[in-house]
Amino acid sequence: MPHTNYAYQLRDIKFQMKEWLDMEKLLSMPDYAEMFEADDLDSFLDLNYSICKDVLCPANGEADEIGWKYDPSDVEHAVSSTPAMQEAFHAVVDNGIGMQFGNRDGSCAYTDMKMPLAWYAPILEMQSAASAGLVMNWCITQGATTVIQFEADKKYQDLYLPNMYAGVWGGTMCLTEPNAGSEVGNCATKCWPTETPGKYKVKGNKIFITSGDSDVFTNIIHLVLAKTPDALPGTAGLSLLMVPKFWVEDDGTMSGWNDVTTVGIEHKMGIHGSVTCSLAFGENDNCYGWMVGEGPVDGKGKGIAQMFNMMNEERLNTGEFALGVIGAAYYAALEHARIRVQGRKVGAPKGDFTQVRIIEHPDVRRMLMFQKSMLEAGRALLYSTYYAVDMSHEAPDAETRKEYHDIFMIQNPLCKAFTSDMAWRVTEQCIQTHGGYGFIEEYPGAQLARDTKIHSLWEGTNFMQAQDFTGRKFTMDGGEPFKKWVGAIEEFVATKKIDALAPAWAMMEKGMAAFKHILAMDAEWKAAKHKEMTDLFATHMLHAGASIYCAKCLLEQAVLANAKLAELGEDHFDANFYKSKMATATFYAMNMMPDEVFGCEAMMEAADRTAFDMDEALFDC
Numbered sequence: 001m002p003h004t005n006y007a008y009q010l011r012d013i014k015f016q017m018k019e020w021l022d023m024e025k026l027l028s029m030p031d032y033a034e035m036f037e038a039d040d041l042d043s044f045l046d047l048n049y050s051i052c053k054d055v056l057c058p059a060n061g062e063a064d065e066i067g068w069k070y071d072p073s074d075v076e077h078a079v080s081s082t083p084a085m086q087e088a089f090h091a092v093v094d095n096g097i098g099m100q101f102g103n104r105d106g107s108c109a110y111t112d113m114k115m116p117l118a119w120y121a122p123i124l125e126m127q128s129a130a131s132a133g134l135v136m137n138w139c140i141t142q143g144a145t146t147v148i149q150f151e152a153d154k155k156y157q158d159l160y161l162p163n164m165y166a167g168v169w170g171g172t173m174c175l176t177e178p179n180a181g182s183e184v185g186n187c188a189t190k191c192w193p194t195e196t197p198g199k200y201k202v203k204g205n206k207i208f209i210t211s212g213d214s215d216v217f218t219n220i221i222h223l224v225l226a227k228t229p230d231a232l233p234g235t236a237g238l239s240l241l242m243v244p245k246f247w248v249e250d251d252g253t254m255s256g257w258n259d260v261t262t263v264g265i266e267h268k269m270g271i272h273g274s275v276t277c278s279l280a281f282g283e284n285d286n287c288y289g290w291m292v293g294e295g296p297v298d299g300k301g302k303g304i305a306q307m308f309n310m311m312n313e314e315r316l317n318t319g320e321f322a323l324g325v326i327g328a329a330y331y332a333a334l335e336h337a338r339i340r341v342q343g344r345k346v347g348a349p350k351g352d353f354t355q356v357r358i359i360e361h362p363d364v365r366r367m368l369m370f371q372k373s374m375l376e377a378g379r380a381l382l383y384s385t386y387y388a389v390d391m392s393h394e395a396p397d398a399e400t401r402k403e404y405h406d407i408f409m410i411q412n413p414l415c416k417a418f419t420s421d422m423a424w425r426v427t428e429q430c431i432q433t434h435g436g437y438g439f440i441e442e443y444p445g446a447q448l449a450r451d452t453k454i455h456s457l458w459e460g461t462n463f464m465q466a467q468d469f470t471g472r473k474f475t476m477d478g479g480e481p482f483k484k485w486v487g488a489i490e491e492f493v494a495t496k497k498i499d500a501l502a503p504a505w506a507m508m509e510k511g512m513a514a515f516k517h518i519l520a521m522d523a524e525w526k527a528a529k530h531k532e533m534t535d536l537f538a539t540h541m542l543h544a545g546a547s548i549y550c551a552k553c554l555l556e557q558a559v560l561a562n563a564k565l566a567e568l569g570e571d572h573f574d575a576n577f578y579k580s581k582m583a584t585a586t587f588y589a590m591n592m593m594p595d596e597v598f599g600c601e602a603m604m605e606a607a608d609r610t611a612f613d614m615d616e617a618l619f620d621c
């Protein structure tokens, strides 16, 4: 049996959203002031919880075991899902907690309301915890609406967005080709202008396209990267086109099939609830699309920059997908550790054969805290970044908007890569907590591990994120925003210490010094033009940066929890929650952060180049 039993706790989600983040400030922004109060979030979370528990997670079993079917004989409807998968899709979308969150337009021209993107973070997390496969069936469309909303002419917004927000039509992002994976600029798909301005003929093949075909949608608007005949080489030559599966006339009616063929679906290791397709555009020379925005000038297209509207948010969403898996893994491991009885209590007197539940063993507790602290750390990282995206749109003055945008840009690769790397490790710890049962498909750990592996691969592999963090993000705008980001952590460490957290604080002070040393060593390599050294240690630096930021956030939350405990008293019904916040922050700062930061510092001090320098032939020995 795959993972079908939904056990999720909302208390920490509500704490991080409403007690830690300044939700009042966000909701005082003009687009939200008349619409929402912080407590309205609870009704979305509660609705989402019931759908996850009653519909999504039960459907996850069928999604994993049966998944999508492919029938090449029906070229217009080649892909089909199961009834439970369709029910799950409609339960989410018809209740307004799917692609509707893509609406960033305060005028609400196409949806009933515009909701804070920060609220989407826990919604997505919980949905991914219920089914990391099924959640993709609305999320990719949400991303595509963002591109159309920000980049396409109003005509196409009017034509496509209402049906996309309603979940009637889907959307995709079509970048990958057999020879264009990480190197997306190697794209071989071509487009040629026609006599109708903005309309292009399209021909080429894309692979690995999430929701590339689907029977939950009556039409799909593919966002396709392609090159005009005069395109410059590499990413500079890329243009972006909207290519409908069925052509849409100006009055919104669908005419014929637009020669987009599903030539196969990929058989994946996990996320079987999400269909991944190989698509052929224009096999019959009859595929057309509309250029997004203005076309290329002198062979230089705007495609990659336009696509980044979607990719940036999809990277963030990928962090949330991974976080949901972390949550599902932790709660499954916790339940098992409380039930399974094995061994004697550590230090039990000789002759005492009383068996204990495995949660009483120090090593099992270590594994559970690894999972729990990573869940709360990931939430802090992700939620604060979604919040920054909101404020980068909503803040009243340009300077504040830019500050929040910078935070988003710096933290986005951390959200995507750190959370997904850690999700893989957390699912491994979940399996380990289960012992041999963890290796058996009847227990949830196996599926969670299979499902989360994709999160470190797509949307730019995690190395691409590490390269982005240590490259562009360290140096953007002359390095000032990054300096400010580091300075904010440093200032927190220097000024907010409380006695109740003294040991964790001492570790954090050392961690901060080590992180600054890491940055100084990297700066020296960069000055000496040793890019290979930055690349060799980029993944470690990304983990160190994410860990130091997460430790700061959890300690900040622990300071809040300490004050709350003093106010409420030990006997209050919520006292255990706040004690748990302090314990988790302490564990993270004393065990998780040091592993990443001091390990990275020690390796960078040693500056070992073996992996890069050794002769390739040695790999064979």
Ligand SMILES: Cc1cc2nc3c(=O)[nH]c(=O)nc-3n(C[C@H](O)[C@H](O)[C@H](O)COP(=O)(O)OP(=O)(O)OC[C@H]3O[C@@H](n4cnc5c(N)ncnc54)[C@H](O)[C@@H]3O)c2cc1C
Pocket (backbone or CB within 6 Å): 173, 174, 175, 176, 180, 181, 182, 183, 207, 208, 209, 210, 211, 268, 276, 454, 457, 458, 459, 460, 461, 462, 463, 464
């Ligand atoms: C389930 C699934 C769904 C997907 N959905 C979509 C989708 O909807 N749309 C879409 O367009 N694509 C999609 N993809 C494709 C995905 O984005 C790519 O697989 C990913 O970008 C990596 O490309 P690649 O597989 O060609 O790997 P490669 O680029 O071949 O990378 C292989 C390894 O080499 C490393 N590497 C590559 N180049 C460098 C370099 N310059 N320096 C250092 N290391 C390097 C990588 O980090 C990686 O570890 C999907 C893939 C899967 C499996």
